[in-house]
Amino acid sequence: xxxxxxxxxxxxxxxxxxxxxxxxxxxxxxxxxxxxxxxxxxxxxxxxxxxxxxxxxxxxxxxxxxxxxxxxxxxxxxxxxxxxxxxxxxxxxxxxxxxxxxxxxxxxxxxxxxxxxxxxxxxxxxxxxxxxxxxxxxxxxxxxxxxxxxxxxxxxxxxxxxxx
Amino acid sequence: xxxxxxxxxxxxxxxxxxxxxxxxxxxxxxxxxxxxxxxxxxxxxxxxxxxxxxxxxxxxxxxxxxxxxxxxxxxxxxxxxxxxxxxxxxxxxxxxxxxxxxxxxxxxxxxxxxxxxxxxxxxxxxxxxxxxxxxxxxxxxxxxxxxxxxxxxxxxxxxxxxxxxxxxxxxxxxxxxxxxxxxxxxxxxxxxxxxxxxxxxxxxxxxxxxxxxxxxxxxxxxxxxxxxxxxxxxxxxxxxxxxxxxxxxxxxxxxxxxxxxxxxxxxxxxxxxxxxxxxxxxxxxxxxxxxxxxxxxxxxxxxxxxxxxxxxxxxxxxxxxxxxxxxxxxxxxxxxxxxxxxxxxxxxxxxxxxxxxxxxxxxxxxxxxxxxxxxxxxxxxxxxxxxxxxxxxxxxxxxxxxxxxxxxxxxxxxxxxxxxxxxxxx
Numbered sequence: 001x002x003x004x005x006x007x008x009x010x011x012x013x014x015x016x017x018x019x020x021x022x023x024x025x026x027x028x029x030x031x032x033x034x035x036x037x038x039x040x041x042x043x044x045x046x047x048x049x050x051x052x053x054x055x056x057x058x059x060x061x062x063x064x065x066x067x068x069x070x071x072x073x074x075x076x077x078x079x080x081x082x083x084x085x086x087x088x089x090x091x092x093x094x095x096x097x098x099x100x101x102x103x104x105x106x107x108x109x110x111x112x113x114x115x116x117x118x119x120x121x122x123x124x125x126x127x128x129x130x131x132x133x134x135x136x137x138x139x140x141x142x143x144x145x146x147x148x149x150x151x152x153x154x155x156x157x158x159x160x161x162x163x164x
Numbered sequence: 165x166x167x168x169x170x171x172x173x174x175x176x177x178x179x180x181x182x183x184x185x186x187x188x189x190x191x192x193x194x195x196x197x198x199x200x201x202x203x204x205x206x207x208x209x210x211x212x213x214x215x216x217x218x219x220x221x222x223x224x225x226x227x228x229x230x231x232x233x234x235x236x237x238x239x240x241x242x243x244x245x246x247x248x249x250x251x252x253x254x255x256x257x258x259x260x261x262x263x264x265x266x267x268x269x270x271x272x273x274x275x276x277x278x279x280x281x282x283x284x285x286x287x288x289x290x291x292x293x294x295x296x297x298x299x300x301x302x303x304x305x306x307x308x309x310x311x312x313x314x315x316x317x318x319x320x321x322x323x324x325x326x327x328x329x330x331x332x333x334x335x336x337x338x339x340x341x342x343x344x345x346x347x348x349x350x351x352x353x354x355x356x357x358x359x360x361x362x363x364x365x366x367x368x369x370x371x372x373x374x375x376x377x378x379x380x381x382x383x384x385x386x387x388x389x390x391x392x393x394x395x396x397x398x399x400x401x402x403x404x405x406x407x408x409x410x411x412x413x414x415x416x417x418x419x420x421x422x423x424x425x426x427x428x429x430x431x432x433x434x435x436x437x438x439x440x441x442x443x444x445x446x447x448x449x450x451x452x453x454x455x456x457x458x459x460x461x462x463x464x465x466x467x468x469x470x471x472x473x474x475x476x477x478x479x480x481x482x483x484x485x486x487x488x489x490x491x492x493x494x495x496x497x498x499x500x501x502x503x504x505x506x507x508x509x510x511x512x513x514x515x516x517x518x519x520x521x522x523x524x525x526x527x528x529x530x531x532x533x534x535x536x537x538x539x540x541x542x543x544x545x546x547x548x549x550x551x552x553x554x555x556x557x558x559x560x561x562x563x564x565x566x567x568x569x570x571x572x573x574x575x576x577x578x579x580x581x582x583x584x585x586x587x588x589x590x
Contacts, residue, residue, distance in 0.1 A: 034331045062348070069349070094410055
């Protein structure tokens with residue numbers, strides 16, 4: 001059973017996870033759980049299934065419950081499908097006083113979806129997030145690995161255009 | 165003078181490369197220590213002289229923290245760098261990782277030498293992909309060049325470092341939550357004692373320092389503790405990175421001497437944007453109590469002066485608010501943040517941050533009751549001092565600060581079901 005679970009993690013992901021495991025003491029494999037969850041989430045198009053979390057548990061010799069605990073504690077793990085591009089919008093204080101409200105309104109209008117939702121064509125998910133540590137570039141958003149800073153409606157349009 | 169410590173490569177093209185770092189004297193402090201066999205006690209003494217205090221927010225004296233480590237005892241020990249930068253308003257460690265990662269590596273190695281650790285971990289918040297890539301690449305460069313690894317500079321000292329990526333949780337900036345997180349668990353703070361110096365990562369003696377703190381070390385070793393101290397003032401040594409955000413013309417990270425007047429910092433940032441007036445400043449990240457603008461103009465940027473004004477220097481995140489910002493709206497957003505980020509372990513924080521957020525939400529949206537202001541004050545007071553970690557305080561202090569200086573705006577919201585301030589408000 002556990003072998004079947006492990007097979008859900010593809011070869012490239014295994015190589016990646018193994019590199020993280022190697023950073024920690026030999027008896028502390030579970031330290032790689034956060035990296036492993038991120039890697040299998042990416043492999044699966046941006047979200048985690050119970051089967052994938054079980055596969056990570058099996059791969060790292062952890063109890064499933066401990067993997068679920070980690071996967072539900074941290075905000076970057078998703079537990080339902082997301083669009084191809086997850087747009088994380090900071091609305092915390094520095095972004096708020098620099099106009100993140102207008103950024104949210106513009107994104108919602110333009111994509112015809114509310115914060116927390118995914119567009120019908122599954123291209124975009126909008127997610128409100130807490131401070132991303134780029135406050136001097138407020139207002140800002142994150143898409144994938146990239147930060148986009150000092151935004152206004154015009155820049156948002158350009159970013160969306162480039163992602164299509 | 166600016167950009168002399170953590171930002172000393174900033175003027176170079178591609179400041180993050182090993183070549184750039186070597187061109188400003190990089191890794192020479194580590195080399196000097198190891199080739200001249202300088203005793204760890206002497207370096208710790210220099211760090212104490214420098215009056216360097218923890219740059220993550222708590223401001224604990226770094227030299228003193230290092231001296232708590234049982235460095236003579238046998239067995240594994242760790243140095244852990246806290247790059248889980250998440251205090252709203254703070255964005256300085258990101259720039260150290262992006263623009264001067266080698267200096268942080270050298271600082272970690274020197275710290276490792278002083279506390280007897282041969283392994284370091286740098287906990288970088290999960291969203292910081294670009295900073296993580298830069299840092300990880302710098303680790304590779306340092307290993308290949310022999311600045312990390314075994315028998316460094318021909319000495320008996322071995323040291324290597326690794327990065328660990330977070331997954332999105334403000335609480336992991338708390339040092340024991342961070343250790344739990346590296347151990348592959350939920351980031352819930354530990355009871356103290358035992359302190360990390362006795363029982364840290366994997367149960368081994370561990371020192372945790374902030375990114376900026378560790379990145380300051382190579383320059384302190386090179387130029388001496390006294391040199392660093394004189395950049396600031398007694399008990400407030402050195403230069404400091406201030407992350408300025410909000411309603412100014414040139415927000416950004418400014419590395420300046422401690423004790424610089426706030427008015428000068430504001431000038432460096434090009435003053436207030438669009439001609440609005442300075443209303444208030446949150447001087448040290450979202451957890452630090454707000455200070456009215458007029459009062460702030462008399463404050464200097466150091467631990468003691470900001471504390472005397474009723475707030476704290478914290479992480480050095482200076483959030484500038486203009487006169488169109490509604491203080492009810494501002495506190496409502498901050499209270500929502502702390503509710504979101506409470507780890508849920510301690511009842512007063514888990515429930516209390518929810519109460520604060522709900523009460524603020526109803527005042528903000530015109531459903532506030534007369535007794536709500538006193539209730540906010542009471543709930544904040546009831547959280548404080550009753551939790552394992554400082555998140556409870558962090559959630560409560562802004563409430564106390566906003567009520568102290570802007571109670572009239574809260575009352576106005578309750579009485580009139582709208583904001584007291586003008587354009588731009590809801």
